[in-house]
Amino acid sequence: MSKRGAFVVIEGLDRSGKSTQAATLIKRLQESNVPSKLIKFPDRTTPIGKLIDSYLRSETELDDHAIHLLFSANRWEVASSIVKDLENGTTVICDRYAFSGIAFSASKVDPSSKPVDTSTSDGSSVAPTHSTRPPLLPYSWCRAPDVSLPAPDLTLFLDILPHIASQRAGYGGERYENQEHQERVRELFSRIAEEVEAEGVGRWVVLDGGLELKEVEEAIWREVKEALRGGDDGELGSVKRLWD
Numbered sequence: 001m002s003k004r005g006a007f008v009v010i011e012g013l014d015r016s017g018k019s020t021q022a023a024t025l026i027k028r029l030q031e032s033n034v035p036s037k038l039i040k041f042p043d044r045t046t047p048i049g050k051l052i053d054s055y056l057r058s059e060t061e062l063d064d065h066a067i068h069l070l071f072s073a074n075r076w077e078v079a080s081s082i083v084k085d086l087e088n089g090t091t092v093i094c095d096r097y098a099f100s101g102i103a104f105s106a107s108k109v110d111p112s113s114k115p116v117d118t119s120t121s122d123g124s125s126v127a128p129t130h131s132t133r134p135p136l137l138p139y140s141w142c143r144a145p146d147v148s149l150p151a152p153d154l155t156l157f158l159d160i161l162p163h164i165a166s167q168r169a170g171y172g173g174e175r176y177e178n179q180e181h182q183e184r185v186r187e188l189f190s191r192i193a194e195e196v197e198a199e200g201v202g203r204w205v206v207l208d209g210g211l212e213l214k215e216v217e218e219a220i221w222r223e224v225k226e227a228l229r230g231g232d233d234g235e236l237g238s239v240k241r242l243w244d
């Protein structure tokens with residue numbers, strides 16, 4: 001096993017099972033005597049996290065740019081401690097990361113904006129939906145604040161269709177938890193996955209989050225064991241930075 005800890009991120013749409021699987025994974029690592037630690041974003045316990053929590057519960061309103069930067073700042077608050085832990089040999093499991101930051105902000109639209117072309121080939125037009133309205137925040141702007149954060153060695157994306165996720169407990173209580181928005185978020189995650197692969201900022205693995213809990217758990221465990229083995233020399237090398 002590599003001397004450096006592995007940085008493993010679990011991403012996915014709402015209710016795809018990230019927190020459930022992150023908790024199971026950390027238990028399994030600890031039972032296997034792998035030094036490990038679980039973190040999550042947003043971390044709602046810090047002063048910045050409390051502002052985010054209040055926004056997500058719709059208790060406060062914030063400018064879309066401002067809330068995006070707060071989500072990123074919430075990661076920067078602990079960026080150096082993530083690196084320190086990894087270098088000290090602790091594997092860090094992270095429930096959501098910068099990829100959620102990009103996907104959720106770049107998928108926002110202004111509901112009162114003029115939709116892009118909604119006409120059909122027979123000349124009629126369809127009702128505007130979330131995806132026919134122009135984005136509020138440019139994709140490249142959303143990606144910028146997280147440049148240089150520690151890059152994961154492995155990102156496990158729990159894929160689920162939004163209409164299946166919406167049937168799971170606790171769905172719909174917070175901002176963004178509606179199916180149209182989630183469809184757009186899912187599209188953006190695909191774009192991010194391509195960029196992660198293209199820019200070599202770790203491996204991105206898509207797993208079926210619609211499977212039974214135990215099946216998802218086993219698929220995650222297989223990938224994490226592989227990541228812990230490190231490269232050909234059995235080492236993970238120095239911690240890379242996002243999009244560098």
Ligand code: Z5A
Pocket residue numbers: 012013014015016017018019020021041042056071072095096097098100101102104105168169170174175176177209210211212213216
């Ligand atoms: N957000 C953002 O905008 N910008 C950012 O930078 C970041 C986040 C980091 C809150 O996140 C919001 O913040 C989120 C993105 C945005 N917005 N939305 N929408 P959060 O992480 O705090 O959200 P959460 O409250 O933890 O919910 P979640 O992450 O969406 O859920 P989950 O962790 O993926 O699912 P779960 O809690 O593990 O499971 C949900 C239920 O499904 C539960 O009853 C489980 O028992 C059940 N479950 C789980 N797996 C299965 C399987 N396999 N089968 C059947 N049932 C299952």
Ligand code: MG
Pocket residue numbers: 018019020095
């Ligand atoms: Mg969660």
